[in-house]
Amino acid sequence: MIKAVLFQVHSIAGLVLALLLSLIALTGAIMSFEDEIVDHLNAEIMQVVPRPAPALTPDALVARLKAAQDLGKVAAVTLSSDPSAAVHVRFGRDEQGGRPTSLYVDPYDARVLGSPRGEAFFATVRRLHRWLLIPGDGKGWGRPITGTIALGLIVMLVSGLVLRWPRRAGSVKMWLKPNLGLGGRALHRSLHTVIGTWVLPVYLTMTLTGLYFSFEWYKDGVTWLLSRPHVTAAKMAIKPPRPEGRAEPVAIGFDRAWTTFQREEGDRFSKALLTLPAGPGTAIRIRSWGKASLLETARDEFRIDAVTGQLVSAERYADKTFGETIIAAIYDIHRGAILGWPGKLAFMIAAILMPLFAVTGILLYLSRRKLRRPAQPLARLVPGE
DSSP states (O other): OHHHHHHHHHHHHHHHHHHHHHHHHHHHHHTTTHHHHHHHHTTTTSBOOOOSSOOOOHHHHHHHHHHHSOOOOEEEEEEESSTTBOEEEEEOOOTTSOOOOOEEEOTTTOOEEEOOTTHHHHHHHHHHHHHTTOTTGGGSSHHHHHHHHHHHHHHHHHHHHHHHOOSSTTOHHHHHOOOTTOOHHHHHHHHHHHHHHHHHHHHHHHHHHHGGGTOHHHHHHHHHHHSOHHHHHHHTOOOOOOOSSOOOOOOOOSHHHHHHHHHHHTTOEEEEEEEOOSSSOOEEEEEEEETTOOSTTOEEEEEEETTTOOEEEEEOGGGOOHHHHHHHTHHHHHTTGGGHHHHHHHHHHHHHTHHHHHHHHHHHHHHHHHHHSOOOOGGGOOTTO
């Protein structure tokens, strides 16, 4: 009786979510090696010839850039300790909600080297993966919809595992070897169940980490479970109410915060992302990666007042507990990067296989309906049947 109910739940959830799950999985697969692809496409504009002259300060670079051409409001710059690395400049959204393409700039004279190829493509794929291109992006309906789809996938994974459980549970062959000698419905069932067993741990990892970015209640629960109490309290602190109307942000620069950051970090960082506050505040967020850092999320984070240069907060990766490092690395866990390029490749292949389950599941459903349909005598058929 329980398995019959689970079978119906599994089938209905699969039919409803098959297309959307395939779409989300394939877009995730496309982004698996985004960093490597973008770096390869833009290798020529990401490097400059080092010079004996000192590099421009961030504010001087931005001022020269704006003087040369009207590019909109600069929102963030990525600086490097490597004298041959170009500066990456990102811009804020305009009044229409669009965001100008970013630029790579020579750190010595602010000469524009070019816009990164592939940036717009991957930005669209990312919005499709996370929010299904629904207006509002992370603040619209797309975020809870993709989260609900993820919850549906968990239901399918758990119900599928229960339905799959063989009588000889200790048989590795029974679990992991598809019977390719079969045909028709039997082959579809073998592929659906056996390959599903292979990728189940990957899908479960993707889903449980993906929910962290979809629902605040889930994110708060993970933070409470894995963080120290004072860290949990800080992350769950209620944000101050926004002022009435559209307050114009204070005109601030990067230099004072950059000077404080250099004093704090010295030469230990490889690159640093400086982001101006989006609202009326004056605290600049600086994310920095160490020279030995291999993961995107293995970074330190500072908040520094851009007016006074005072260090507001410092969150160092080396000071995190084991649970806090899991939270910090949750994005890298989500895409398999925590295991290096083999992990990213394995997660990409698993994501590419998602349409296989959609197709075989639908074929199994259609064949099952055909088997259940009673044969009707020709004499009893009426027009339209």
